Amino acid sequence: MYPQFVIEAIYFGIILIVIAFIVVFYVLTRRGGREVEADGGHVKKAGMERGERNWILFLFSVALIGNILFLSPILPSARYTFYEAKPAMTITIHMKNYSFHFPETPIVIPAKTPVEFVVISEDLVYGFGVFRKDGSMVFQMQVVPKPYVNRIVWVFDEPGAYDVRSTEYSGPQHPWMFVRDAIVVEGGKS
């Protein structure tokens, strides 16, 4: 399963809990509750204050765990950037006047090999995104124009053809910046 689908499933699980919580909260708060003081209900009880402290602790823990997980090698993008950064080959692509200029068509890449894509824009901001044939995204990056050089290292596990699309709006010609079967990955498991 693609990593974005796993994240999506976790997210939907969490928001289902959130929505259910709000519904239960609504139902419970409509019913009777404990007596509160006449000063507006600001009762200084250790229970609620402890609850607030616990909530802060919980939020900090979630933030800490979230950061650790997203910076760990679990997701391929972090793995290739932070942990396995040595590319075996480099492919340089130029972008100009709403067109991709590839070194060859299609670009042939061996599977399971770290490949560095170097993308240079001669004029505008573009995007460089690689997509599977089912439309799902493998990876992308923004293409900031010269003098900047945009680089990303990726390892393709699955052989087959991949499409390339500009992932950033650069003018009304943007939707046509799509190249079918621009990359072919060979070898590896089928």
Place this chain on the structure above:
Amino acid sequence: MNENERKILVLRFVVVALIFFALAGIEGILMRLRILNLLTDLFDERHFYSMMTAHPFVGIYGWAYMAVMGAFYFLVPYVMKRDVYSKRAAYASFWLMITGLAIIWTTTFATHYAPLYTLYWPIPVAVELAGWNPAAIFSFGMGVALVLASVLVFFFNMFATIFLPARAEMDGGEKAGAGYVFKELMLTAFNLDKLWAKVKGVPHYTARVFNYPVFVVAVFRGCVDTTLNAFVIGGVGVLLALFGASYLFVGSSPSHSLIDPLVYKNVFWWGLDLIADGNVLIFTAGTWYLLVPLLLNRQLYGEPVVRTVILADLVVSLLVWNHHMLADTPQPLALQIQGQIFTWGELITMGLTMFAVLATIWRARPVKYSAPLKFVLASITGYAVGGLAGIIQANYASNRFFHNTQWVIGIHGHIQLLVGLSLTIFAAIYALFPLLTGKALSERLADAHLLLMGVGGVVMGLAMGLAGTQGMLRRTLYPMGLGIYGPYMSVALIGALMMAAGFAVFLVNVVRAVGLGALVKLFLPHK
């Protein structure tokens, strides 16, 4: 300005805001149809993108800002028992905003100028490549500058309303200037007075922020973000106007390379993000902090903590822009990781805000839910659903496949704005309506409005988000066919139509209560 004049001012702001909301909604539905590759004969790609350029300006500034400005012009003096500092400035902000937006809208509609709200350099000035009309660049830039000038006038009016009378009292009526307001703002917004007292060793010093109601604290701390935002985005407007003027009057423009595209993008996102992560969240929190205790006749839970949370929100909001730059590989990696870590800070600040509001409601059991309270609860749900999606996409690793997809704008952006922010604004409208008009709105119609808009917003946002994980990009038409994204976009259209129906119910409710004539009379000169 007497109370009646303030009421008229506020109602004018709100009615115009609702007109802009309707306009943004119509644009949204038209764009949804065009994404489905319908109406292709009616508008081509250029027209579509020009509409997409105007849409966020109309939605954010026309709807959200106008409504917030109107509400604050009433609520801040009401809470502080003071008059608005300047009536003239209040109306200046009103007309500057309408004029600026009218220029932006007309320019994009008439010339199909379409740099989008992102305005990534050098796209907005790429006359030869993108085929822009130089007059459109000038006019659009002026429109943006006017909109942000309106924002600046409004916030200086707010700061003066909040801080100036205190000086007048302190100095026996001595006239205080802008410098005094700025000093007071900086000292109070960032708790610098407390810091200074600590340095000086003053015992038992109470920070000045405690002199102000928590709602007002949220207003001026949020205004710090928005003022900075206005300088940055207004500055971009002036820059575009200068380039446009150069094309028009000299026949060429300065070299685009005068502006570094990456530095520009950093400055732009730093400024723009202050709306999303500073202004929207802090103003929303402030509105909840005001409405919920008022509606329940209860004190806000954990008020001292809440003031600190607002300060934390302000500081965090100044440091999160890098989550928009996670896909920019020339951006230093350290900055990207910093952006990721600080964005998680928003989970903490927003989580604490929600906790304080929910705890206040919980303590008021049994609660009789009025329309505004139901809208607040729904808006909390919207922020939770949209905010969590935002936290997920704002990580270096996940951004590789979420950046610029429908996930970002659907499940995060639109749910946050339409279910979170808009329902908060409607909560304020429902709460203020009887105060401003002396008439009551139907609770049953309000329930229908909430159900249609809340569920419609979530349906639309989730459908867009699901398309995003399938790889569908935002800001992209698929002229060669939508493929697997098609069904998701059809469901998103149903959600959008539900929201439109909800808004129609709201309009019926208002017209039933006050009549169309009263709304028209509002804009006639008053004695």
